[in-house]
Amino acid sequence: MRPMRWSTFVTVGAxxxxxxxxxxxxxxxxxxxxxxxxxxxxxxxNGKGINIRDMSVLPRDHTDAKEMSARSDDDIFKVIKEGGVxxxxxxxxxxxxxxxxxxxxxxxxxxxxxLCKCSYGK
Amino acid sequence: MSRIKGASKNPLKLVALAAMxxxxxxxxxxxxxxxxxxQCSACHNLAGPAPATLDxxxxxxxxxxxYAGNKYQAAWMEKWLQKPTRIRPAGMFYGNHIKxxxxxxxxxxxxxxxxxxxxxxxxxxxTGALMQRKGxxxxxxxxxxxxxxxxxxxxxMLFDKFKGCLACHEIxxxxxxxxxxxxxxxxxxxxxxxxxxxxxxxxxxxxxxxxPNKRLSDTDLQKFVHYxxxxxxxxxx
Numbered sequence: 001m002r003p004m005r006w007s008t009f010v011t012v013g014a015x016x017x018x019x020x021x022x023x024x025x026x027x028x029x030x031x032x033x034x035x036x037x038x039x040x041x042x043x044x045x046n047g048k049g050i051n052i053r054d055m056s057v058l059p060r061d062h063t064d065a066k067e068m069s070a071r072s073d074d075d076i077f078k079v080i081k082e083g084g085v086x087x088x089x090x091x092x093x094x095x096x097x098x099x100x101x102x103x104x105x106x107x108x109x110x111x112x113x114x115l116c117k118c119s120y121g122k
Numbered sequence: 123m124s125r126i127k128g129a130s131k132n133p134l135k136l137v138a139l140a141a142m143x144x145x146x147x148x149x150x151x152x153x154x155x156x157x158x159x160x161q162c163s164a165c166h167n168l169a170g171p172a173p174a175t176l177d178x179x180x181x182x183x184x185x186x187x188x189y190a191g192n193k194y195q196a197a198w199m200e201k202w203l204q205k206p207t208r209i210r211p212a213g214m215f216y217g218n219h220i221k222x223x224x225x226x227x228x229x230x231x232x233x234x235x236x237x238x239x240x241x242x243x244x245x246x247x248x249t250g251a252l253m254q255r256k257g258x259x260x261x262x263x264x265x266x267x268x269x270x271x272x273x274x275x276x277x278x279m280l281f282d283k284f285k286g287c288l289a290c291h292e293i294x295x296x297x298x299x300x301x302x303x304x305x306x307x308x309x310x311x312x313x314x315x316x317x318x319x320x321x322x323x324x325x326x327x328x329x330x331x332x333x334p335n336k337r338l339s340d341t342d343l344q345k346f347v348h349y350x351x352x353x354x355x356x357x358x359x
Binding site for chain 2: 024025027031032034035036038039040042043044046048049050051052053054055056083090091092093094095096097098099
């Protein structure tokens with residue numbers, strides 16, 4: 001058998017190193033929003049996603065500054081991570097802890113603040 | 123050359139070789155693996171792994187098939203391939219198939235593609251090849267589902283009121299959410315032990331999926347599959 005070339009050795013080594021890095025890289029807040037939130041909260045964030053037809057409780061309108069400013073960033077973080085039930089809201093809002101890291105959820109809270117053009121209390 | 127020489131010493135081998143040559147020449151027995159690679163691989167991931175980024179998730183055109191043998195029921199698959207119907211009302215990733223409408227977002231039907239139909243012999247061969255694909259066997263436990271029953275009202279209460287699944291899934295044609303696959307055909311399509319495993323942890327199969335993990339208890343997992351089986355019985359074939 002031919003001895004392994006140095007270049008092959010280095011390539012294989014680099015590949016093994018890359019494959020040990022965690023597979024899921026950080027995603028942008030607007031991309032997470034498009035993937036997980038838009039199905040119910042809508043393309044425009046107005047609470048009118050494709051799923052609302054038969055819902056018993058309608059999703060929050062993220063562009064409603066009055067409603068959104070009544071919730072603290074911590075509350076919004078909690079409801080995204082743990083679901084509606086965690087803040088005594090609807091079971092229709094699921095927990096997203098399994099698809100977003102805490103850092104991504106914090107970014108998403110800031111994205112929601114952009115959509116409502118508001119902050120907590122104002 | 124040496125192979126054929128060897129075969130000529132053994133009449134049985136020679137007959138088998140002739141039969142194989144004949145079959146491939148006239149297309150007598152469809153080769154499921156060849157069809158999969160030629161016709162299916164542009165839209166389906168046949169080798170894994172599942173999308174690890176949102177970009178990959180958005181660009182996925184059809185379900186991953188590298189664990190098809192652990193996921194689908196062969197009898198359903200063979201029939202469906204001959205007469206495909208839409209299972210996901212808003213396509214594979216709903217975000218690519220919606221538009222704003224008067225009352226809210228709507229499915230943009232013009233962007234949806236239909237699955238090609240296969241002739242019966244090809245459907246059988248492809249199903250055979252798919253059932254060989256046993257990726258993620260580590261996630262499935264034989265006997266995980268224990269057959270049982272649930273009343274329609276209890277099942278619906280669990281599915282809708284307690285767990286909120288109706289938000290994204292239709293439990294009958296025209297009733298329920300649109301971003302997820304219809305569930306009234308799920309028990310016909312999917313293996314029961316797969317359902318138990320997937321419902322327990324969707325992200326274990328598909329890390330970026332927009333199906334949330336509902337943290338279902340072992341008891342509820344069983345009840346969900348009872349309910350899906352009941353829905354399947356009610357659907358006209």
